[in-house]
Amino acid sequence: MLNRTADNVARATPEPLAKKIRGISDKGLAWLFISPTILLLLAINIFPLFWAIYLSFTNYRANRPNEVVKNLGLANYRRILGDQDVWIAMQTTAHFVFWTILLQTVIGFTLAWLIDRKFRGHAFWTTIILVPMMLSPAVVGNFWRFLYEPQIGLFSYVISFVTGIPPTNVQMLSNVELAPWAIIIVDTWMWTPYVMLICLAGLRSIPEYIYEAAEVDRASNWRQFWSITLPMALPFIMLAVLFRGIENFKMFDMVNLLTGGGPGSTTEVASITLKRQAFESWRTGYSSAFAIILFVAVFGLANIYVKALNKVKQR
Amino acid sequence: MSTIQPAKRKSRWPTWARRGLMENIATAIIAIGFLMLFQPFALSLYSYSFVTMLAGTAMFIIVSKFPE
Numbered sequence: 001m002l003n004r005t006a007d008n009v010a011r012a013t014p015e016p017l018a019k020k021i022r023g024i025s026d027k028g029l030a031w032l033f034i035s036p037t038i039l040l041l042l043a044i045n046i047f048p049l050f051w052a053i054y055l056s057f058t059n060y061r062a063n064r065p066n067e068v069v070k071n072l073g074l075a076n077y078r079r080i081l082g083d084q085d086v087w088i089a090m091q092t093t094a095h096f097v098f099w100t101i102l103l104q105t106v107i108g109f110t111l112a113w114l115i116d117r118k119f120r121g122h123a124f125w126t127t128i129i130l131v132p133m134m135l136s137p138a139v140v141g142n143f144w145r146f147l148y149e150p151q152i153g154l155f156s157y158v159i160s161f162v163t164g165i166p167p168t169n170v171q172m173l174s175n176v177e178l179a180p181w182a183i184i185i186v187d188t189w190m191w192t193p194y195v196m197l198i199c200l201a202g203l204r205s206i207p208e209y210i211y212e213a214a215e216v217d218r219a220s221n222w223r224q225f226w227s228i229t230l231p232m233a234l235p236f237i238m239l240a241v242l243f244r245g246i247e248n249f250k251m252f253d254m255v256n257l258l259t260g261g262g263p264g265s266t267t268e269v270a271s272i273t274l275k276r277q278a279f280e281s282w283r284t285g286y287s288s289a290f291a292i293i294l295f296v297a298v299f300g301l302a303n304i305y306v307k308a309l310n311k312v313k314q315r
Numbered sequence: 316m317s318t319i320q321p322a323k324r325k326s327r328w329p330t331w332a333r334r335g336l337m338e339n340i341a342t343a344i345i346a347i348g349f350l351m352l353f354q355p356f357a358l359s360l361y362s363y364s365f366v367t368m369l370a371g372t373a374m375f376i377i378v379s380k381f382p383e
Contacts, residue, residue: 081361081362081363081365082358082362084358087358087361090352090361091355094354094355097353293365296365296368296369299372300345300368300371300372300375301345301349303342303372304342304345307342
């Protein structure tokens, strides 16, 4: 039936077109089909990358396109790598990355461990826990702004109820001490479910017979956790840590929506500094060099991530 | 049934340049570069972090093509 249809199609194809199609090899046909995607990838990903590398060696300013572009060599890189403000922005990023990853890993793993107990209604609670991850960062940023409002925000009232501090004094987004923690709380709230999912996959991959053997050997629950659960789930935890590390290192949307880098520059992470240099100071060459430095850092981390992923696959 | 195993051809690739070992070294260099980028102690360490990370990343790309 299929052959007859194919024959009919072949017979109905005009001779010049049929000749052309017969002339293309399988490999050629494959290239023909994937070439639009490759062209698109080159246009949107690869070309801007090489253009940014070129710009990073110049004094180009996007707001002065007619000005003569001078080649500065490595001057932009030297300036960034000797700039105290950029160094502080890196430390702010490190503080943010460290605490978000720590909290997300601890809470995510604990949740995964609890969900893995398969208690009554665990499927329902898994769905509820996953909801924050499905929301858009723009939506999350906006409603947490309302929650953090000192006058009307629910968060301020809860803190006031627990600690006794008046809600108007709980200025999460405008207090220098609290603003970084406000962002850490939101990011942890949003991305802990993601870590939980990866850890859950790790926990579910542990064969049941190992626990049964441990039971036979009269290993305590604590011993089983330390000697079986944690070591066997560790590659998955590492994967989650690396993935969140890469994502949080590039974090922009939540910080921009919640504090915009303020108060002062207390929450000015690397990506916010980059945006300020590129679109407020219009130092395009300088910011391109900064972007390349961040790119190399993320690329290096991604290599480690791929290595960890291969280890997980080998299991 | 013959029990004679065909002799494995010995690779002339130096043992110290195995992929696993070299990848681990490259990963360590990237990690050191990353720590240098974020540390709050010395500006000079921060200044050399990019070169360290770049060297580690380039090394990782090269050694990942080495034989096991």
